[in-house]
Amino acid sequence: MSEVLLEFKNLGKNFGGVRALDGFDMQVKRGEIIGLIGPNGSGKTTSFNLMTGIYAPSQGEVHFDGADITGMSARKVYEAGIARTFQRSRLCLPLSIFDNIMIGNHARLNTGLWFNLFQRRALRGQVEEFYTQARDLVAGFSEDLAGRMFDPVGSLPMIERRRIEICRALISKPKLLLLDEPSAGMTHDETAQMMDDILAVRDRMGGLSIIIIEHEMGVIERLCDQCVVLSYGRKISEGSYAHIAADPEVQSAYLGMD
Amino acid sequence: MDIGLFGQYLANGVMLGTMYALVAVGFTLFFGVLDVIKFSHGDVLMLGSFTGFTVYIGLLSLGIENPWVMIAAILVVSIITTAALGAIIARYLVLPLKSAPPLNILLITLMLGTAIREAVRLFYPDGSNPKAFPALLPTASVDLGGFALRADSVILVAAGIAVIIGLNLVINRTRLGLAIRAVAQDEETAKIMGINYTMIVLVTFAIGSGAAAFAGIMNGLYYNEVNFGMGLLLGLIGFCAAIIGGLGNIYGAILGGFLFAGLQTIGAVALPFASAYKDVFAFGVVIALMAWKPTGLIAERSSDRV
Amino acid sequence: MQNKTIPDTRWMGLPHLAVGLIVIAAIALFGWQFLLADSEIAVLGMVALAAMAAFGVGKTGLNKSMSAAMRNHGRSMNIAILLALVCVIFLLGGEHFPLLMLTTTLLYMTVAFGLNAQFGLTGMVNFAGASFFGVGAYTAAVLTNHSALPPILILVAGGVFSALIGCLLIVPVVRTAGHYSAVVTIAFSVMFKTFLEVNDVLGGPQGLMVGPMKTFGWDFNSSPLLMGMELSFYVNYALLGAGLAALAFMFVQRLERSWIGLTLDSVRLDETASACFGLNVVRAKVLAFTFGNILIGIAGALYGMMISFIAPNSFSFSDSLLMVAIVLLGGLGSLWGTALAAVIVVLLPEKLQILQEYRFLLFSVVVILMLLFRPEGLMPRKVRSYFPNWRPEQ
Ligand SMILES: Nc1ncnc2c1ncn2[C@@H]1O[C@H](COP(=O)(O)OP(=O)(O)OP(=O)(O)O)[C@@H](O)[C@H]1O
Ligand SMILES: [Mg+2]
Numbered sequence: 001m002s003e004v005l006l007e008f009k010n011l012g013k014n015f016g017g018v019r020a021l022d023g024f025d026m027q028v029k030r031g032e033i034i035g036l037i038g039p040n041g042s043g044k045t046t047s048f049n050l051m052t053g054i055y056a057p058s059q060g061e062v063h064f065d066g067a068d069i070t071g072m073s074a075r076k077v078y079e080a081g082i083a084r085t086f087q088r089s090r091l092c093l094p095l096s097i098f099d100n101i102m103i104g105n106h107a108r109l110n111t112g113l114w115f116n117l118f119q120r121r122a123l124r125g126q127v128e129e130f131y132t133q134a135r136d137l138v139a140g141f142s143e144d145l146a147g148r149m150f151d152p153v154g155s156l157p158m159i160e161r162r163r164i165e166i167c168r169a170l171i172s173k174p175k176l177l178l179l180d181e182p183s184a185g186m187t188h189d190e191t192a193q194m195m196d197d198i199l200a201v202r203d204r205m206g207g208l209s210i211i212i213i214e215h216e217m218g219v220i221e222r223l224c225d226q227c228v229v230l231s232y233g234r235k236i237s238e239g240s241y242a243h244i245a246a247d248p249e250v251q252s253a254y255l256g257m258d
Numbered sequence: 259m260d261i262g263l264f265g266q267y268l269a270n271g272v273m274l275g276t277m278y279a280l281v282a283v284g285f286t287l288f289f290g291v292l293d294v295i296k297f298s299h300g301d302v303l304m305l306g307s308f309t310g311f312t313v314y315i316g317l318l319s320l321g322i323e324n325p326w327v328m329i330a331a332i333l334v335v336s337i338i339t340t341a342a343l344g345a346i347i348a349r350y351l352v353l354p355l356k357s358a359p360p361l362n363i364l365l366i367t368l369m370l371g372t373a374i375r376e377a378v379r380l381f382y383p384d385g386s387n388p389k390a391f392p393a394l395l396p397t398a399s400v401d402l403g404g405f406a407l408r409a410d411s412v413i414l415v416a417a418g419i420a421v422i423i424g425l426n427l428v429i430n431r432t433r434l435g436l437a438i439r440a441v442a443q444d445e446e447t448a449k450i451m452g453i454n455y456t457m458i459v460l461v462t463f464a465i466g467s468g469a470a471a472f473a474g475i476m477n478g479l480y481y482n483e484v485n486f487g488m489g490l491l492l493g494l495i496g497f498c499a500a501i502i503g504g505l506g507n508i509y510g511a512i513l514g515g516f517l518f519a520g521l522q523t524i525g526a527v528a529l530p531f532a533s534a535y536k537d538v539f540a541f542g543v544v545i546a547l548m549a550w551k552p553t554g555l556i557a558e559r560s561s562d563r564v
Numbered sequence: 565m566q567n568k569t570i571p572d573t574r575w576m577g578l579p580h581l582a583v584g585l586i587v588i589a590a591i592a593l594f595g596w597q598f599l600l601a602d603s604e605i606a607v608l609g610m611v612a613l614a615a616m617a618a619f620g621v622g623k624t625g626l627n628k629s630m631s632a633a634m635r636n637h638g639r640s641m642n643i644a645i646l647l648a649l650v651c652v653i654f655l656l657g658g659e660h661f662p663l664l665m666l667t668t669t670l671l672y673m674t675v676a677f678g679l680n681a682q683f684g685l686t687g688m689v690n691f692a693g694a695s696f697f698g699v700g701a702y703t704a705a706v707l708t709n710h711s712a713l714p715p716i717l718i719l720v721a722g723g724v725f726s727a728l729i730g731c732l733l734i735v736p737v738v739r740t741a742g743h744y745s746a747v748v749t750i751a752f753s754v755m756f757k758t759f760l761e762v763n764d765v766l767g768g769p770q771g772l773m774v775g776p777m778k779t780f781g782w783d784f785n786s787s788p789l790l791m792g793m794e795l796s797f798y799v800n801y802a803l804l805g806a807g808l809a810a811l812a813f814m815f816v817q818r819l820e821r822s823w824i825g826l827t828l829d830s831v832r833l834d835e836t837a838s839a840c841f842g843l844n845v846v847r848a849k850v851l852a853f854t855f856g857n858i859l860i861g862i863a864g865a866l867y868g869m870m871i872s873f874i875a876p877n878s879f880s881f882s883d884s885l886l887m888v889a890i891v892l893l894g895g896l897g898s899l900w901g902t903a904l905a906a907v908i909v910v911l912l913p914e915k916l917q918i919l920q921e922y923r924f925l926l927f928s929v930v931v932i933l934m935l936l937f938r939p940e941g942l943m944p945r946k947v948r949s950y951f952p953n954w955r956p957e958q
Contacts, residue, residue, distance in 0.1 A: 052840055074839035084840060092833040095826075096947045102823070103830045106842045109823040113851070116822035117815065120951075123822060127950045135956075149956075152947050168841070295743045351932070358939060361689060364746055365892065366935045368691075369928040372885055376925035490881065494747075494754055501747050534762035541755040548748050549736035 002066060005030045005209050006051075006176055011060035012233075013046055020046040022233040024060070028176070033210045035220040035241070038230035039253060044213045045087055047230075048178050052084055053077040065175060079107060083169035084178035087213075089161050093154035097145065097164055100153050101134045104168035137167050140204075141197045158185050163194065170201060179212040183219060191216060195223055217245075229253070262404025263527075269411055271523040272516075273480060276418035279515030280473035281496025282503065283425060284466035286511040289500070290442040291462045294352055294363040298371035299470055300493015302340050302347075305374055306471030307484040308382060309336040311389050325394040332394075333475060337468040344467025345460040353459065371493065379486040388485040391478035414476050421472055425465070426508055438462050442506070470496075491537075498544045504554030513555065518544070583626070584633030584641050592648035596655050598915070599662035607915045635952040646810055653802045654795075663798035665914045667870060670805035671863040673906040676890040677812040677899065678859030683888070684897035684945070685825060686852035687832030688737065691749040693887035695756040696857050698879030699726040700864025701774070702766060705874055708775025715776075719865045726861020727854045738849045741835070753881045760876035771875025774868040801870040808866060809903075812859050817899055819855070821950050828852055829948070882924050889931045895941020904942060 006028040013021045021043040028034050036044050050057045051064075053074035061070045064080055072080070083104065091100050102109065109126070110116070116123060131149070139146035141163045145156075153164055162182055169177055182198075183191035202208045214220050220227060221241045229237040229244055231253040237244045244250050281303065288296045310332040317328050351370060355363050379385045395410035429435040440448040441458045449455050477492065478484045499518045503510025521543050525536030547555075578586075594614065601607050621627050634641050656662050675697055682688045690696075700722030707718045736748045761769045819825050830838045831848045838845055868874050890909050894901030913923040934941070 054836060054840070074836075075842050075844065078840060078842040086837065090834050090837040092830055092837075094833070094947075095829055099826055099829070099948055102826055103838070103843070104841050106827070109826075111823050111827055113824065116824045117818050120818070124951055124954065126823075128954075128956070131956055150947055150949065172841075289743075295746070351936070354936060358935075360742055361687070361746070362935050362939060364743060365689070365888070366932055368885060369889070369931045369935075372882065372924055372928040373932065376922070376928065380922065380925060491754065494750055497747055498751055501744060505743070532762065535759075538755050538759045538762070541751040544751055545733065545736050545748055545755075548740055548744060552736070552739040552741075552744060554744075 003029050004063075005032075005065060006211075007063040008047070009061045009063070011047065011050060011062065012058050013043075013050055013055060014058045019233050021050065021057075021230075024230075024233075024235055026228055026235070026238075028209050028211060030175075031207045031209055032225045033212065033223055035224035035227040036211055036213045036230065037215070037217075037220060037227060037244075041232075042230040042253075043233040044230055045180055046233075048084060048180055048211075048213070051077070051178065052082060078172070081175035082178065083172055083174035083176075085162075085165045085169050085180055085182060087180040087184070089158070089165055091153045091161055091165055091168070094152055096150045096152055097138065097156075098131060098134055098149040100164055101138070101168050101171050102130060105130060105134070105171045107172055134167070134171060137171055137201070138164070140201050141167065141194070159190055159194075162186070163197075166194075166198065170205070173205060175207075175209065177208055177210045179210060179214075181213050181215065183214065183216055188218075191219060195219055199223070221245075260404060262402075265402055265405030265407070267523050267527055269405075269407060271519045273411060273415055273418075273519075274522065275516035275519035276415050276422070277473045277476055277480075277492070277515075278495050278499050278518050279422055279512040280418055280469050280476070281492055282499035282511035282515045283422060283508060284470050285497055285500035286503070286506055286508055287429075287438075287462050287466040289505045291438060291459055292348075292352065292356070294356075294360065295497070296344075296347065296352060296367045296463070296466075297364055297493065297497065298347060298367040298374060299467070299496060300489035300491070301371040301374040302343055302467050302489070303470040303474040303477075303492055304484070304486060304489030305343065305378065305474075306336040306340040306467075307391070307474035307478045307488070308378055308389075308486075309339045309471070310475045310478060311391055311484055314392055328392075329394050329479075333472065336471045336475060340471035340474075341464035341468040344463040344465075344470075347467075348460050348463035349456075352463070353456065371489070375486055375489060382486070385486055388483050391482050391484050393479065393482050395479060410479065414480055418473070418476055421469060422512060425469060428465070429508065434458075434461065498541070502544055502547050502551075502554055504556035507554075507556050510554060510556040578629075580629050580633040581637045581640060583629045584637065585644055587626070587630055588641070588644050588648050592652050596652045598911075599652075599656060599666055600659065601915065604916060604918065611912070611916075635949075638952055642810075642814075646806065649806045649810075650803065653799055653806065656802075657795045657799065660796045660798055663796050663802045664870070665911060667798060667802045667805040668867070668914075669907055669910045670802070670809040671867045671870075672887070672890065672910045673809045673903055674805075674812040674863040675860045675887055676894070676902045676906050677809070677816045678856035678863075679887055679891050680856075680894075680897060680899065680902055681816050681819060681828075681852050681859075682856040683891055684902075685820060685828040685832065686849060688849060688853060689746055689749070689888060690853070690856065691746060691881070691884050691888065692733075692753040692756065693860060694879045694881070694883035695753045696726045696730065696860040697864035697867065697883075697887075698756065698760070698874075698876075699729050700861035700866075701868030701874045701879070702760070702772065703861070704865040704868040705772040705774040706766075708869065709773065715869065718869075719862050722865025722868075723858040723862040726857045726864065730853055730857035734850055734853060737853060738846055750881070753884050757876050757880050760879070767875070769876060771873060771877075774872050774874060776869060776872065798870070801866065804866060805870075808863060812863075813899055813903070815855075815859075820897065820899075821948065821952075824848075824851070825948060886924065886927060889927050892931055893927075893934060893942055895944045898941060898943050898945035901941050901943030901945070 004027050008024050008026045011021060011024040024047060036047070038044055049055045051062055053072050053076065056071045061068060063069065064082065067080065069077055069080055092103065135146050135149055138149065145160055145163065153161060166182060183194065186194065202210065212223065224241060227238065227241050227244045228235060229250050236253060237247045237250045281299065284299050285295065288294060313332045313335045314328060317331060322328065347370065351366050352363055355366060393410065395413050397408055397410055399406040399408040429438060437453045437458050440451060440453055441455060445455060477488065495518055499514030500511045501514070502517060503514030518540055521540040522536045525539030526533040529539060598610050601610060653663065653666070656666070675693055679690055679693050682690045703722045703725040704718050707713050707721055713721065733748060733752055737745050740748060760766055766772060827843055827848050830843055831845050835845055886909060890905045891902060893909065894905035909927055913919040919926060
């Protein structure tokens with residue numbers, strides 16, 4: 001098993017005339033946490049979308065866990081072991097917490113027609129089993145939420161929704177977790193709390209790699225082994241937090257924005 | 259096929275295509291500014307032609323018989339009526355549902371279409387029977403090798419095309435058009451630029467609905483008949499035309515309109531089965547086209563950003 | 565924040581099951597009398613009574629007790645409802661017209677359950693419901709006239725044909741979304757009726773005769789005897805209709821309360837996110853569309869055999885819209901809501917002849933108001949509970 005879990009080679013994407021991402025090379029090792037940062041519109045979300053099969057790249061390749069997953073459908077990518085959250089929360093608001101998390105668990109659900117319509121007893125066994133798992137996972141973030149597994153997600157405040165979204169991505173025990181601005185709209189303390197929770201879950205799952213897009217530099221500093229900085233679709237710097245923080249090009253990219 | 263018959267079909271096809279394009283342009287305008295389908299469009303058209311018919315009856319009873327005066331009055335009154343109705347629909351049914359699931363607007367306007375249709379059938383005097391729309395245009399014709407090209411057809415097509423070109427100019431060359439395009443591009447930015455968003459939406463709906471009334475009068479003058487059910491089919495055809503052209507694109511709508519008319523004509527003459535199947539054929543092809551190009555021939559700009 | 569002591573929702577201190585059974589009996593009695601009522605005044609009075617009762621149910625907490633009964637004693641309650649329906653059918657015994665109305669309502673209910681799987685759960689609006697209903701009816705007409713197939717198989721054939729015709733639409737319907745998908749079914753609906761009208765083999769605008777339902781030597785169009793009393797032959801159809809509606813209800817409910825239901829919901833609410841979690845969007849849509857069309861087709865076949873004469877006019881786009889209206893009025897995905905809405909939309913105009921002429925107008929206005937002011941429908945769907953009587957210890 002190679003050290004490298006994910007690799008981008010010369011990855012690029014054009015939207016009409018806009019070069020959203022250009023010649024992006026990156027590696028993620030097993031168990032590593034990578035911070036992906038850059039000013040607004042620098043192509044961070046786009047790189048997630050290319051990885052997860054939402055868009056096909058215009059150029060370059062994505063390799064994951066020893067296989068070429070370039071241009072694979074979103075479904076296949078998920079089956080290969082990549083799960084994500086979305087920048088704009090995309091939960092199913094009318095559905096319960098449990099339902100939303102089970103959507104993330106889809107690979108393990110038996111969706112056979114006969115099973116679901118006529119083998120109700122077996123179905124019940126599966127529901128109970130996954131209920132326990134989902135509940136335990138949620139309890140790692142908030143005991144309160146775990147007691148409300150059958151409340152509709154739409155009735156929860158934004159922070160709780162973010163947590164559910166992370167649980168939905170984690171329940172399938174992915175090899176790589178992609179977090180797109182998980183702390184958007186949270187206070188400083190809430191963010192810190194959630195990062196601790198994510199780390200705790202990660203320890204329990206063992207070996208999970210994470211790429212996190214984040215504007216909050218404190219989070220990046222505390223969490224990440226490596227950082228990659230994008231600007232206008234190009235990688236301008238990478239290395240430890242201390243390294244990129246000192247990089248004049250990074251500073252000017254951010255200053256140029258503000 | 260002899261040349262006379264061919265000419266006949268061609269003239270008919272062009273007439274239908276112009277009519278369909280006019281209806282489709284409305285759908286495309288509404289979709290452009292609000293990303294919604296207003297399915298009551300066809301029935302608004304029908305209401306427009308009934309308004310026109312009522313004006314005609316009224317003028318007759320006043321003793322006014324000059325056909326040009328009549329046509330002008332019919333057009334003015336029915337276009338104003340439907341334009342107002344379009345704006346009212348936008349204001350009270352469409353805008354309030356803007357944040358609801360997009361399908362709800364399609365549903366509510368479908369139901370409104372039914373309500374308009376049924377109201378005309380039930381409450382217009384003898385509304386369930388077709389009405390004889392007068393032939394007000396000169397019917398003189400020139401003979402083109404076995405096929406009589408009639409003046410009224412030429413006038414109708416020319417007027418229809420003029421309206422389409424006019425609409426296109428309004429959208430692309432005027433300040434109003436600029437505002438409409440700005441709203442269509444991006445609602446938020448348009449608001450920041452100081453555009454009165456609600457106003458522009460209402461005006462767009464009024465323009466689209468007015469064009470439908472024009473198509474309705476055209477239809478009445480051409481077939482010399484209006485009936486309460488005509489809007490359903492015309493609306494559906496306009497919708498199909500706008501969709502196969504690619505929603506939100508004026509040229510797509512025109513293309514779709516003529517394409518549909520072409521399909522109907524082919525279905526009526528060039529295919530081995532009875533001409534009664536022409537609509538079945540045309541809709542069948544539309545369904546097949548949808549399978550092949552799910553977002554229309556000229557693709558709609560993608561809107562689902564992740 | 566789980567309440568340790570579950571608040572007492574019992575109504576007047578009665579056990580939930582008892583309350584449930586009493587309510588079912590009351591509704592059955594009411595329905596029986598309603599179907600028999602023959603003066604418009606009486607019908608209006610009963611409608612007012614029902615509206616007042618519905619209002620009172622909310623005020624007195626009866627609804628809480630009712631839902632507790634449905635939750636904890638689901639099976640007993642369902643059996644009781646079915647029995648009550650059978651009782652009503654036999655009580656109506658010799659009355660042709662009320663039985664015809666009841667059966668029509670039950671068949672429309674079946675259709676609406678099918679549409680609910682498509683629209684309510686999966687978000688695919690099928691504006692060709694009446695067309696698939698018509699496919700079933702015409703299949704029955706052709707097969708009863710030109711084959712010796714046993715009628716029970718003809719019912720199945722109605723469903724199969726409807727699903728097959730649906731397969732013609734599947735590619736465009738599945739590949740498109742929202743408005744684009746709507747145009748496909750609307751176009752199909754209009755096309756289908758035109759096709760029936762111009763097709764001589766299928767009787768053109770005049771329509772076709774349909775042979776009666778005969779099974780196991782039991783001729784559905786001969787009048788059954790019950791304890792020496794001759795009953796209307798519609799009793800046969802009513803019983804079959806009740807069975808069909810019950811089966812459709814059971815299937816759609818089980819579908820909803822399963823992983824498949826979850827998948828369908830997810831596809832409706834967010835296709836992109838669904839795909840990111842490995843859901844097979846195409847499979848979900850094909851499954852829901854076909855499943856719904858089978859139900860609609862079977863109902864159509866039975867309908868054809870019951871009314872024994874069918875014409876294109878019964879399968880128009882307006883009828884399709886009325887079917888969609890049932891689903892919308894009841895509340896998307898809410899099966900009991902759908903059942904209630906089917907009764908309102910189908911039965912009410914039949915009973916109030918003044919409404920009959922105005923029904924398309926009336927219900928389109930009602931749906932408009934509903935979409936504006938109460939889009940969740942008369943009886944909004946609740947959060948999914950896979951096994952209602954299963955309460956995980958929290
Ligand atoms: N579906 C799309 N169609 C057209 N352009 C797009 C699309 N998605 C992204 N873009 C463009 O690509 C560029 C990069 O966008 P991206 O969302 O990746 O930025 P980002 O780094 O995630 O920024 P932010 O911090 O604001 O989330 C932007 O200019 C954006 O407008
Ligand atoms: Mg982003």
